Amino acid sequence: QVQLVESGGGLVQAGGSLTLSCVAFGVDVSTYTMGWFRRAPGKDRELVAAIKWTGDDTRYADSVRGRFTISRDATTNTLLLQMNDLKREDTAVYYCASRLYRYRNTITSRTSEYDYWGQGTQVTVSS
Numbered sequence: 001q002v003q004l005v006e007s008g009g010g011l012v013q014a015g016g017s018l019t020l021s022c023v024a025f026g027v028d029v030s031t032y033t034m035g036w037f038r039r040a041p042g043k044d045r046e047l048v049a050a051i052k053w054t055g056d057d058t059r060y061a062d063s064v065r066g067r068f069t070i071s072r073d074a075t076t077n078t079l080l081l082q083m084n085d086l087k088r089e090d091t092a093v094y095y096c097a098s099r100l101y102r103y104r105n106t107i108t109s110r111t112s113e114y115d116y117w118g119q120g121t122q123v124t125v126s127s
Contacts, residue, residue, distance in 0.1 A: 002026035002116045009121030022079040022096030038092035047109035093120040
């Protein structure tokens with residue numbers, strides 16, 4: 001059974017930093033293609049960052065490129081999202097997600113192509 005458990009969200013001032021963690025159970029973060037998504041109030045869920053299982057291919061939303069970094073910690077089986085220079089528009093619920101193993105060779109931004117999801121963690125950026 002797959003379970004993804006996010007943590008690390010909270011309230012931060014604009015310009016600050018947060019690191020989100022997603023501990024994976026039933027999924028090896030080193031052999032699955034995974035991503036971070038977010039849903040802001042009144043908006044659809046969107047890709048923030050994704051990483052191919054090989055670790056050599058990443059994808060970022062234009063709005064976060066250069067500020068956010070996706071990575072993995074194999075020793076703790078955790079997917080990470082380092083968020084720097086946070087802006088008010090980064091306020092959202094952030095979700096960790098994984099593709100099915102058989103689709104791991106394709107990195108995608110489509111939410112419908114991720115099959116496992118965490119419960120989300122709230123990030124609120126104040127001015």
